[in-house]
Amino acid sequence: xxxxxxxxxxxxxxxxxxxxxxxxxxxxxxxxxxxxxxxxxxxxxxxxxxxxxxxxxxxxxxxxxxxxxxxxxxxxxxxxxxxxxxxxxxxxxxxxxxxxxxxxxxxxxx
Amino acid sequence: xxxxxxxxxxxxxxxxxxxxxxxxxxxxxxxxxxxxxxxxxxxxxxxxxxxxxxxxxxxxxxxxxxxxxxxxxxxxxxxxxxxxxxxxxxxxxxxxxxxxxxxxxxxxxxxxxxx
Numbered sequence: 670x671x672x673x674x675x676x677x678x679x680x681x682x683x684x685x686x687x688x689x690x691x692x693x694x695x696x697x698x699x700x701x702x703x704x705x706x707x708x709x710x711x712x713x714x715x716x717x718x719x720x721x722x723x724x725x726x727x728x729x730x731x732x733x734x735x736x737x738x739x740x741x742x743x744x745x746x747x748x749x750x751x752x753x754x755x756x757x758x759x760x761x762x763x764x765x766x767x768x769x770x771x772x773x774x775x776x777x778x779x
Numbered sequence: 780x781x782x783x784x785x786x787x788x789x790x791x792x793x794x795x796x797x798x799x800x801x802x803x804x805x806x807x808x809x810x811x812x813x814x815x816x817x818x819x820x821x822x823x824x825x826x827x828x829x830x831x832x833x834x835x836x837x838x839x840x841x842x843x844x845x846x847x848x849x850x851x852x853x854x855x856x857x858x859x860x861x862x863x864x865x866x867x868x869x870x871x872x873x874x875x876x877x878x879x880x881x882x883x884x885x886x887x888x889x890x891x892x893x894x
Contacts, residue, residue, distance in 0.1 A: 702882060711785065711872050712823075712885040757822065767813075767883060769822045 671695040673760050675770040682778050687745040689773045691758035694739060701734060702759040703743045706772070712757065715743070745775075753777045782806055783875050785886025793894055794865060800858045800889045802873030809875035812856040813883060814848060817870040829856055863893045 672694045681687045693701070698720045704712040718725045718732045718741075725732045731744040741758055755772040762768070782805040790798055802812060811830050815823040827843075829835035829850035837843045845867075847859040856875070860867055870890050874883040 700882065704885070709888075709890070711783075711887040712874075714781075714882055714884060717882050767825070771822050 671760060671762060671766075671768040673758060673768050673770040675756075675758060675773045677771065678774050678776070680776045680778060681748050683748060683750060685748055687743075687748045687752070687775055687777075689743045689745075689756050689758075689775065691741040691743075691770050692739055693741065693758075693760045693768070693770075695760060695762050695768075696736075696739065697762050698760050699763070700761040701732075701741050702761070702767075703730075703732065704757045704759060706755045706757065708754075715756075748775075748777050750777045750779055781884040783809075783873065783884045783886040785873050785889055787889060788887060789890045789892075791892045791894065792863065795862055796893075798860045798863055798891060800860075800871055800873070800891075802856045802858070802875065802886050804854045804875045804884075807875075807877050808853040809856070810853065810878050811876050812850055813874045814846070814856075814858050815872045815874065817872060817888070819870075823872060826858075860891065863891070865893045867891065868893045 675691050702717040703715045705715050706712050716727050729746045733742045755774050757772045758770045760768045784803045786801045814826045817823050826841045827835045827837045829848050831850050831853050835848040850856040872888040874885045876883045
């Protein structure tokens with residue numbers, strides 16, 4: 670089955686950029702997503718990219734997709750303390766099949 | 780837009796009780812709804828997928844008689860944990876999407892604690 674991997678932890682200083690990486694194995698992905706989860710809460714959709722795109726920018730968020738290497742990244746510019754959370758990447762391979770990574774816990778140091 | 784409301788947010792009950800969790804799409808029609816379970820410090824595990832008006836499709840290892848799913852309308856799905864036991868304690872999250880290949884939008888989750 671599909672395997673989606675992320676590093677578990679990332680710490681950055683407030684104001685710096687954060688880059689969260691994700692790799693996946695299925696080459697038939699249609700969409701790739703980034704979700705944010707704050708403590709005790711559900712998942713908030715941050716952004717998503719269609720598999721035929723290389724980059725998508727939305728305010729402080731930039732998503733890069735390298736389809737050849739099956740690598741997805743999320744860059745958060747000017748990281749704030751409110752950005753501290755767990756970030757999940759997810760890979761959609763069909764209409765319904767959504768595979769989640771293990772999540773990266775981002776800690777922003779004031 | 781694309782708001783999913785999940786209720787209740789927290790349930791504590793005795794072993795043997797059945798618990799119902801509701802998932803509603805507030806501003807779109809959810810042709811498909813999903814139920815996930817999340818253990819502490821872990822990722823989400825898909826339990827089942829339900830399409831409005833038809834029986835849910837359960838993932839391997841998920842007991843359909845234990846976790847009853849009903850998706851009777853385009854805006855509401857329910858998950859009932861029957862005769863809950865302490866090992867059923869977990870964070871349950873629903874998601875919903877509209878027709879076609881669309882992103883899933885998630886509810887805020889229900890923390891279930893069985894004593």
